[in-house]
Amino acid sequence: MSTSIAFAAAAPATSQRSRRRASPYPGWFFLPAAIIYGVLFLVPTFSSLYFSLTRWTLFNSTFIGLDNFVQFFREPFLVQGVVNTLIFAVVTCTLKVVFGLGLAVLLTSDIRFRALLRSVVFFPVLVSAVGVGIAFTAMMHPTRGIINVALELIGIDGPGWLTNPALAIYSVAFVEVWRGVGLAAVIYIAGIMSIPTDYYEAARIDGATGWDRFRYITLPLCRPATVTVVILSFIHGLRNFELVWAMTRGGPGFASDVLASVIYKQYQAGFYGLSTAGNVVLFVLIATMAVPLYLFLNRKEGHE
Known part of the structure; x- marks a missing residue:
């Protein structure tokens, strides 16, 4: 009796699994995406691995x-480029998380013109990195830039934002934060709006403060x-090139060179195999740092 009941219970599950395995639709559904992924990612990746050895x-x-x-x-300035890359990634990632969360909290509160302010915050994300770099290069000019002119009006002698070797990489990083914090804020806004309002109502009843x-x-x-903002911002910081090149070309000297600009300078010099090898190194660097970071953040989330 028990055997027949177990068989009857297992039979529908077995038949359902067989029907799912026999269905051709899942494989065909993913085939176009797999072809595009293979052509645009896998083929160039393995081609780069080969050409880096030639x-x-x-x-x-x-x-x-x-x-x-x-x-x-x-390369004599490779270490400087790697250090600058890590500084750029950590600074931009940290500030995007802090300012993005702060803006999201503000833009989900009960304030006037909330929808307009959300559009204004997100607008810099849509602007070309090269255009932003050129504009801020003019604004950060040591003598004629609007930033130092404004500081001079209140009695402050503005520094050489892009001409001081100690400040150049940080100045570019702050511009990247200005440009990219809107995306972090949008992600945080979506996260905050998904939180049930019952939690906040219960907290107010219990006398909880805003903090x-x-x-x-x-x-x-x-x-x-x-987690999403940290991973996206960190990866983007590691591979950033356009803004650094538009604002400083890696200068003054090699003070603001990042790994991507070192690679590009090798390509400009005609060392194509060398620059391809640099791209492979950059890919490995991003993978070895971003993947463990992603696993660590998600593991901590699961334990908590």
Whole structure:
């Protein structure tokens, strides 16, 4: 009796699994996306791996093994470029999280012109990085830039934002924060709006202050949004090139060079295999830092 009942209970599940396995639709549904992914990502990736082991031009290539990587790691300003890349990624990621969350809290509160302000905050994301770089280069001019002119009016001698080797990379990082914080704010707004309002009502009834509601409700329940903002901002900071090149060209000297600009300078000099090897190094650097960070953040979320 029990055997027949177990068989009867298992039979529908077995038949359902067989029907799911026999269905051709899931595979065909993902096939166009798989083809596009393969053509636009997998083929260029493996091609880069091959060409990084060659000395190549547009018409021919010669296999030289790991010589490009050896030469790339001997670049005199490579260490400076890696350090600047990490500084840029950490500074921009941290400030986007802080300011993005602050703007999201403000723009989800009961304020006037909330929809308009959300559009204004997001607008810089839509502007070209090169255009933003050119505009801020003019604004940060040491003598004629509007920033230093405004500081001079209140008796402050403005620094050389892009001409001082100690400030150049940080100045570019702050411009990147201005440009990209809108996207972080939008992600946080979506996270805050997904929190049930019952939690806030219950907290108000219990006498919780605004800070208590932020600390014990908004901040913990926005953790998925925080993970998304951290990962996207960190990866973008590691691979940033356009803004650095538009504002400083890696200067003054090599003070604001990042890894991507070092690679581009090798390409400009005609060392195509060397620059391809640098791209592989950059890819590995991003993967080895972003993937463990993503796993760590999600593991902490699961434990809590």
